[in-house]
Amino acid sequence: MADFNHTDVNHIVFYLMGIPGLEDQHMWISIPFCISYISALLGNGVLIFIIFTRNSLHEPMYLFLCMLAGVDIIFATTTEPKALAIFWCNYREISLIGCIAQLYFQHSSFISESGILLIMAFDRYIAICHPLRYTMILTHSLVRKIGVAIFLRAHCTIFPMIFLLKRLNFCRNNILPHTFCEHIGLAKFACDDIRINIWYGFFVLMSTVILDVLLIFASYVLILHAVFHIPSQEARHKAINTCSSHVCVIVLFYGPGIFSVLIQRFGRHIPIHVHILLANVSMLAPPMLNPIIYGVKTKQIREQVVYVLFPKQK
Numbered sequence: 001m002a003d004f005n006h007t008d009v010n011h012i013v014f015y016l017m018g019i020p021g022l023e024d025q026h027m028w029i030s031i032p033f034c035i036s037y038i039s040a041l042l043g044n045g046v047l048i049f050i051i052f053t054r055n056s057l058h059e060p061m062y063l064f065l066c067m068l069a070g071v072d073i074i075f076a077t078t079t080e081p082k083a084l085a086i087f088w089c090n091y092r093e094i095s096l097i098g099c100i101a102q103l104y105f106q107h108s109s110f111i112s113e114s115g116i117l118l119i120m121a122f123d124r125y126i127a128i129c130h131p132l133r134y135t136m137i138l139t140h141s142l143v144r145k146i147g148v149a150i151f152l153r154a155h156c157t158i159f160p161m162i163f164l165l166k167r168l169n170f171c172r173n174n175i176l177p178h179t180f181c182e183h184i185g186l187a188k189f190a191c192d193d194i195r196i197n198i199w200y201g202f203f204v205l206m207s208t209v210i211l212d213v214l215l216i217f218a219s220y221v222l223i224l225h226a227v228f229h230i231p232s233q234e235a236r237h238k239a240i241n242t243c244s245s246h247v248c249v250i251v252l253f254y255g256p257g258i259f260s261v262l263i264q265r266f267g268r269h270i271p272i273h274v275h276i277l278l279a280n281v282s283m284l285a286p287p288m289l290n291p292i293i294y295g296v297k298t299k300q301i302r303e304q305v306v307y308v309l310f311p312k313q314k
Helices: 023-053 060-077 080-089 096-129 131-137 140-166 183-187 195-227 233-266 272-297 299-309
Strands: 013-016 093-095
Touching: 013 096, 023 060, 023 080, 023 272, 023 299, 060 080, 060 096, 060 140, 060 272, 060 299, 080 272, 093 096, 096 131, 096 140, 096 183, 096 195, 096 233, 140 183, 140 195, 183 195, 195 233, 233 272, 272 299
Parallel strands: none
Antiparallel strands: 013 093
8 A cells, every 4th residue: 555655746546445444344344335225226216217107296296306316316326336346346446537526426416415305395385385376386397497406506516626626736645545535535635725625615515505404494494383373183284294204304314414524523533434434324325215215105106106016906
């Protein structure tokens, strides 16, 4: 490994070490990683197929869910194939361009998913607080425009990171103790001033993910206010039930990420392999579990999945 370390060159090739300290366990660790990744691909693929092929599911709620499933596939695919290549083939090498591309799609997918969860909260707010105007407000045309806006926001906010990283000279080290590339994690290996990278990363976080969380919280405050003013207990229960899947997905998406950030900030005594495992869990858990949550808790999707998989039993 000493041959990888240079202090007088601008590295264009890096080496991802996987999970430092657990190299001899990589093959065993790869098993749950592989199962989770395949489950994410199959689950979200089935969800997209069901929603696209069933006219009864061409409603805003399910169209947003279809977007979520597509982003989940990209989100998991940006990191897991490379991680499995490290675990199975010891293929650690990644070019600077490949590293930047990986983190670009990773971060843009994360912001896209955060935006979709915000719009799904807005969808639930309209459905519960203004049910008679639901179809008038959330038309198919508006849903398409919202989808385009979500993806444009994600890519436009992450795009400057390409240039912020390309301007840096990486002469300190080219060994990354991780299974995938991260913006600040990569920038720390530069010999140049990276304050602009740090501040821009903070700006992106505050203007997208943190803003989304605050707006989602505000949406659910309004939803709960409306729900508790419904006179019928049965109608109140039904309204809460329509939000339960979305709430589970929100907790699953933001929870591991927040926990991982707290561990990085305050858990300096925690071994590095724990940080890396938590980072991978936060990347794999939402794509794997989101289809299961919606499949189990949403009657319409559950019925369509059963019809497709077991048509003779319908």
